[in-house]
Amino acid sequence: MSVQKDKRRPGKLTLPVMARKHAKWVIQITKNPKWFLPEYNHMVTDEIVLEAKNINRYIWSANNIVVNSPEDYEERRRAQETAARLCNDLLADIELAKSIFHLRGKRVKYWTETVVEIRNRTRAWIKSDAERYKKYR
Numbered sequence: 001m002s003v004q005k006d007k008r009r010p011g012k013l014t015l016p017v018m019a020r021k022h023a024k025w026v027i028q029i030t031k032n033p034k035w036f037l038p039e040y041n042h043m044v045t046d047e048i049v050l051e052a053k054n055i056n057r058y059i060w061s062a063n064n065i066v067v068n069s070p071e072d073y074e075e076r077r078r079a080q081e082t083a084a085r086l087c088n089d090l091l092a093d094i095e096l097a098k099s100i101f102h103l104r105g106k107r108v109k110y111w112t113e114t115v116v117e118i119r120n121r122t123r124a125w126i127k128s129d130a131e132r133y134k135k136y137r
Helices: 014-030 038-063 072-099 105-132
Strands: none
Touching: 014 038, 014 105, 038 072, 038 105, 072 105
16 A cells, blocks of 8 residues: 655655755755855855765765664764754855845745755654664664
8 A cells, every 4th residue: 555645754765865966956056156156156155065065975974884883883973963063054054145145035945944854854863873773872
């Protein structure tokens, strides 16, 4: 029996895909000189792109750590927590970019909702791992 699309819960493996799609989207939108003025590249835009790429990297890295020891668990958790912190940094930079580049509310709303979703799912993953890997804590 299938579940209606609007009642489905996101699968566990969708977070790395979501982070990758987000990083790709950020790279694409920030290269538009009409919205992201080139004179701000080194001060604002490059940092935004780097944060999005690093969120993707840390989620990817954490997802690829097989936990077989307390050290593995700690390494995975550090990567997860770093990704969540980078989401907070990116949210702050989105607010800054909104005022500097006069971004449309619709774009900013989509962007912040995506980053908040990635952060919340990363935090849920941390919580799930804490329960799953109790013996390694």
